[in-house]
Amino acid sequence: MNTAATRPAQPIKLYGNAISGHVHRVRLFLSMLDLPFELIELDLRQRANRTPEFLARNPFGQVPVIEDGEVTLPDSNAILVYLNERYAADPARWMPPTRWARRACSAGSRWRRARWPTVRRPRGSWRCSVWPPIRPRR
Numbered sequence: 001m002n003t004a005a006t007r008p009a010q011p012i013k014l015y016g017n018a019i020s021g022h023v024h025r026v027r028l029f030l031s032m033l034d035l036p037f038e039l040i041e042l043d044l045r046q047r048a049n050r051t052p053e054f055l056a057r058n059p060f061g062q063v064p065v066i067e068d069g070e071v072t073l074p075d076s077n078a079i080l081v082y083l084n085e086r087y088a089a090d091p092a093r094w095m096p097p098t099r100w101a102r103r104a105c106s107a108g109s110r111w112r113r114a115r116w117p118t119v120r121r122p123r124g125s126w127r128c129s130v131w132p133p134i135r136p137r138r
Contacts, residue, residue, distance in 0.1 A: 006087065008068055011036040015054065016063040017044050022076035023064040029080055029094075033087050037066075 012030065014037050016023030030037045042048040042063060049061045057065045058074035065074045068086075073079050084094045096102050 006089070008035060008087070010069065011038045013038050013040055013067040015040045015042055015057065015065040015067075017042050020063050026064045026066070026076050026079050026083075029083055033083060035083070035087055 012035060014023070014026060014030070016026070016039065018024075018041065027037075027039065042054070044063070048054065049058075049063060054065075055061055057067070057072050060074070062074060064076055064079060065072065066079050066082075068082075071082070073082055081095070084091050088094055091097075
């Protein structure tokens, strides 16, 4: 159980656009953790992600980006890991508890995304199917 911080002192600011799948999964995880957040909608057609203010948050100009107090974090995968480790009551519920298992899921998801972007992982489980299987070194 994570006792370091259970709730943010102020709502987490989420910069993004409603049509972005990466923003959607961060919003979904924030909702699943029941964390207060404020969505700051960026108009990507008007290049709001290329303004100097936004580029100071993420030099690549990509969404999503969160601001949690003093922490500013781009990249949806990094955001999900951060939220899980910082605010989840049981981080092992959402992510494998061991380092090698986390690496296997991360590598497997990158491999699948590169080849079959529409493949989804099994519902209701953090366990991933990686082929070839990655085993911990002894």
